[in-house]
Amino acid sequence: MSFAEVLDELCGDWTNVALAAEVNRRGGEIGHGYIAQLRRGRKDNPTRRTIEDLAGALGVHPACFVGGRRELRPGERPGWRPAALRSLxxxxxxxxxxAIGSISGSYIRELLTGVSDNPRLRHILGLAxxxxxxxxxxxxxxxEVDQGELAALRELGVIEFATRLAERAPHLTPKTRSAAIRAVTEALRTKEGERWDFGAPE
Structure with missing residues (x-):
């Protein structure tokens, strides 16, 4: 589901005006017009803080806006985890x-050092x-992620390949996409330590 679809479903009987008022009451800052644009998909790149403010007002986990769980544990106060990025x-x-294309190296440095902590949705999706x-x-x-498995995928070139494939996916035929998936599958079946070179994109 898109961000707009998730937000619209979560809003239920909430009006845009009432939701904006609740966000602002809780210390956030958002206008009802912006909420309307987010719900309709006319705006689709909110900041991390906006995502968390909306989640807090709606009583859900912010991860649900990016494919994660909706329910909150008792006493849980979730938010952006800079240590999660540093660990990767x-x-x-x-x-x-x-490789990502939608973010600068200097901004990534700011996220890693904590100078900045408010990435936009596209930054989060690109990093993930x-x-x-x-x-x-x-x-x-x-x-949690298995750092050993991630290292193995990087060594095989699978993560690099998947990133390049995602960049070119809109221009690929179904046959080519299927061939790419088979290539990844074969890469994962290779003996430990064998390196795959998928080559540079044309």
């Missing part, structure tokens, strides 16, 4: 930024795709 990081921010983790991982401490 290898290589230079500039290399990661170049690059590192091969669910986007909800950056909000939900119950989600």
């Amino acid at each position: 990081f290898e290589g230079s921010p500039e290399d990661v930024a170049e 795709e690059y590192f091969g983790v669910p986007p909800a991982y950056f909000f939900d401490e119950e989600l």
